[in-house]
Amino acid sequence: MPYKKTTPGKRAPAKRKLAEVFALGEVLADTSRKEWKLGVPIGQGGFGRLYLADVNSSKSVGSDAPYVAKVEPSQNGPLFTELKFYMRAAKPDEIQKWTKSHKLKYLGVPRYWGSGLHEKNGNSYRFMIMDRFGRDLQKMYEENAKRFSHKTVLQLGLRIVYLVDYGLAFRYCPEGVHKVYKEDPKRCHDGTIEYTSIDAHNGVAPSRRGDLEILGYCMIHWLSGHLPWEDNLKDPNFVRDSKIRCRDDVSVLMDKCFPGKNKPDEIAKYMEKVKLLSYEEKPVYQHFREILLKGLKAIGQKDDGVLDFGLSENGDLKTNPMQKKKRKAAATANESTEAEMEDTGSPEKKKPTSSSKSKECSHSHVYWCGRLTLAKGQTPTQPLTPLLSGTKGENRMRKCMG
Template identity: 35%
Template sequence: VQKDFVESITAQHTLATGKNKGRKAKHASFVEPLPEGEEVTDTTGKKWKLIRQLSQSATELLYEVSRPSSKELNHTLKLGTKDGRIFNEQNFLQRAAKPASVEKWVKQNKLDFLGIPSCVGFGLHTDSYRFLIFPSIGESLQSIIEKENQPLSEEVVLQLAYRILDVLHYIHSNEYVHADISAENVYIKQGQRSQVYLVGYCHAFRYGPGGKHVEYREASRTPHEGTVQFISLDAHKGAAPSRRSDLQSLGYCMLHWHTGLLPWTELTQPQQIATEKQRYMEDVPALLSQCFGRRSVSRAFQTYLTAVMALQYSEQPNYSTLKAGLSDALVQLGASVEEPLNF
């Protein structure tokens, strides 16, 4: 099981950062790395020094950065091409994820934490680059899974899903959807209480401008955008992503994180993957059976997936009911949402 899971998660990572990232690159040129030690200046005039490169994909790089006049590191710089998708992320963060707005939501909904990264600086560098700066938010779930070399426990997956639902509820309430949920876009900062962040808003889409939901129109956008193994059927068909798209993507991620499998794991052609998703959307028990195999199917997974697969395109999800199902299942497992994640 461990060997199969490692091969599976590596395949997902390769597909996401290779072929699929290549499709994203149609919207943005390949990013050439900047040398470590170089300085960039944000729009407020603050200088940031690139300490070391953390990761690289076809369209973006991450660096650990510091202020030249300060010994404090703990900041991450995301670098992309000037006119690439990073501009879309910047627009989302400035419009819908202002720290004051997030803090107000946390208080109104009596949350202890909401995992939306706070952008503390942004700017342009030369004529080619755009960058965003964030406080350090820990380690990607993708990296943790690869180190663990085995599927995540049901307890951990339910804890992750509960926290991600909090973030989705917030961004959906601000007329946006994420549209690219995957282990690469989930970060975890361990402490007394694990902080779970949903990052990577390059594909964020405003589904309800002015309070009016966009109409469902296939082929109105580029099909198959996002990490193809986990995107919704709507995205495969080139329809604008909606709230149900995010919740269905989260369901696919939950299954993969816990079982290491999806019925389309071995497929590489987006249209083939879309065909399989269409088939299993109409038969959730078969989807669960394929993923869980001979093991007993998690009732929490079954409840969640049945609910989100039945959502209409413009329907407002019942976040409280979905979260309650996950929370109740955690209690039955002798755990709770508040406990630190135990990988």
């Protein structure tokens, strides 16, 4: 899920220097001497900025640019960590090779196109070029009164496979040997506080069971609009202890999030199965998929690749009328902002990449980025706008579904 305010237990790189704003048309040369031209800035994080980008040419970088550039001062750490991952695993030929060898329709890793250092005004900046993505799905969630339909939640659970932000990427099993369970007080509560795993709360390095636990919290939040600990996020120990109680008795979690009779049985089964995993265990991912597929079947749906982002009321949970009003206002404001951008070309406003108003989109083009986004050019609920996650969100979710 998206970046939230830094919590007391989380490492907060607040003292890192924020990258200066580069002028429209600034040219960066990567390590292979290929040149990239920057367009308008479309977002910033705690210490980095995100720009539209394209291969250098005599033309200016338009709103339909196929790439983005992440830029941050070279002495900062998160982008350097990301680069190590992207250079190792995300080169286009490597992704194509993996996809083909595993008979996949796609591999959920954005393609890495280049990186390097750039000197400006006596300062050194690190940059990385990657695929551009579309609208932040979190915004759709908020505009939808913080609720997705049962069918959509299960399909997202089945196929959330695109990760963008690897600022906290971690090799949990180097050379085939899993890291041992070790609690580190300095790492306690790493991640986005409401979704992070119990292991992370205890300062333990990421593992596959933690990834699946995080996905479970996300699905529950999407479906119910609520997590039991969300009113006490400033107290990470309270959040941790609440998660432990809910893990030990999954029925408590379900009762708090789904107080009526209509509880999603497949979510409870999913969380029970996560509970049984050991730290170093390799999950049988197909078993988790089967749980979610059975959930779709139970509500008379199938995994048809279509996501419905219409306003949803799930089971016994009714949408607050004020939330509906806020959703309508947010959607109106979004359309107004897009119209202004089209008229002015201002770099401070976001231009849509599609004018479609359909309530459905192709599921195979939904991305998980620490933020959730829709791919540029696909058909979402509202017009697409550029992704706004710069380097601020330090890998809020490390999801692996095999």
